[in-house]
Amino acid sequence: MKDLIDRLAREHDLADDQLLALITLEDPEAERYLAQKAVEAREAIYGRDVYIRGLIEFTNYCKNDCYYCGIRRSNTCAQRYRLTQKEILECCREGWALGFRTFVLQGGEDPYFDRARITDLVRAIKAQHPECAVTLSVGECDRETYAEWKAAGADRYLLRHETADTTLYRHLHPENQTLDNRLRCLADLKDLGYQVGCGFMVGSPGQNPGMMVTDLRYIQQLRPHMVGIGPFIPHKDTPFRDEPAGTAAMTLRLLGIIRLMMPDVLLPATTALSTVRGDGRLLGMGYGANVVMPNLSPQSVRKKYALYDNKAATGEEAAESVARLRESMESIGFRVVIDRGDWKGEQ
Numbered sequence: 522m523k524d525l526i527d528r529l530a531r532e533h534d535l536a537d538d539q540l541l542a543l544i545t546l547e548d549p550e551a552e553r554y555l556a557q558k559a560v561e562a563r564e565a566i567y568g569r570d571v572y573i574r575g576l577i578e579f580t581n582y583c584k585n586d587c588y589y590c591g592i593r594r595s596n597t598c599a600q601r602y603r604l605t606q607k608e609i610l611e612c613c614r615e616g617w618a619l620g621f622r623t624f625v626l627q628g629g630e631d632p633y634f635d636r637a638r639i640t641d642l643v644r645a646i647k648a649q650h651p652e653c654a655v656t657l658s659v660g661e662c663d664r665e666t667y668a669e670w671k672a673a674g675a676d677r678y679l680l681r682h683e684t685a686d687t688t689l690y691r692h693l694h695p696e697n698q699t700l701d702n703r704l705r706c707l708a709d710l711k712d713l714g715y716q717v718g719c720g721f722m723v724g725s726p727g728q729n730p731g732m733m734v735t736d737l738r739y740i741q742q743l744r745p746h747m748v749g750i751g752p753f754i755p756h757k758d759t760p761f762r763d764e765p766a767g768t769a770a771m772t773l774r775l776l777g778i779i780r781l782m783m784p785d786v787l788l789p790a791t792t793a794l795s796t797v798r799g800d801g802r803l804l805g806m807g808y809g810a811n812v813v814m815p816n817l818s819p820q821s822v823r824k825k826y827a828l829y830d831n832k833a834a835t836g837e838e839a840a841e842s843v844a845r846l847r848e849s850m851e852s853i854g855f856r857v858v859i860d861r862g863d864w865k866g867e868q
């Protein structure tokens with residue numbers, strides 16, 4: 522196994538069956554080696570810096586009905602909310618004071634926040650904080666809309682592809698949502714000059730390791746600037762309520778593999794990983810992650826933005842605890858920096 526890991530670190534690629542072997546690896550010694558090589562790869566490009574992004578979950582209305590997601594349209598138990606532009610700007614102001622230089626505006630696909638309202642919002646944030654980066658994460662739109670937001674000042678866009686396997690995509694989403702459109706969006710975003718993040722859930726219902734290889738191949742081909750992965754976690758008011766959660770171990774292995782495949786990629790240790798394992802975030806850093814996205818939403822709405830059950834929302838997941846986050850990162854030899862945290866690769 523060590524040979525394979527060395528080869529992946531050196532060539533940033535392996536054959537499908539070799540990737541499969543690494544994904545399903547259950548050998549503590551080899552896993553430690555993967556973690557070590559991933560940390561080295563990350564360090565060569567990003568040093569020991571950890572980038573923080575302030576996550577503002579500004580609406581949990583959604584017109585989509587993804588079977589896995591707690592804010593799906595059909596979930597009548599969800600308590601819906603929308604933040605006003607004023608409230609969002611206030612979150613940014615607080616975030617700025619705490620040292621955040623990237624704001625991630627994430628929401629469901631909420632028709633109220635149409636093209637013009639998002640354009641306004643991006644302009645307002647950029648006017649208030651010209652030195653910050655604005656990341657949008659509001660789902661699938663047409664190319665012209667993405668272009669308008671880019672012109673308004675948006676720097677980055679997060680849109681997980683969820684799975685690159687057509688059959689699994691169908692199993693996770695209703696008919697009207699297609700993998701083709703999802704991938705079209707990502708291609709448009711990249712082409713328009715956004716720093717783009719794709720990603721997928723680990724252990725989603727019906728997923729097998731071969732499908733994860735398909736995801737890795739898609740990611741290699743897209744060459745995104747960021748890859749967000751986290752374990753699937755069931756939500757009690759969704760059709761997948763009884764499905765098992767993805768594991769931290771599998772997520773960590775994939776983080777390590779992705780880091781070795783794409784040494785320059787921005788790789789977050791996600792909230793979902795912290796939710797399945799309390800120390801998930803620190804472990805994620807140990808497998809090559811270099812980004813964390815603390816929650817900057819107003820306290821009153823944090824629980825309502827529930828994509829899955831028991832979302833970690835307190836302690837170091839909360840932006841106001843960034844001082845504690847800083848300490849715990851320092852205790853494992855990393856340094857939280859006050860920086861936009863742009864991608865450091867070469868196009």
Ligand code: 5AD
Nearest residue numbers: 589590681752753754755793828829
């Ligand atoms: N478990 C884990 N992640 C989820 N997401 C949505 N629902 C869940 C869930 N039940 C992820 C999706 C989405 C991102 C915002 O959150 O990958 O793109």
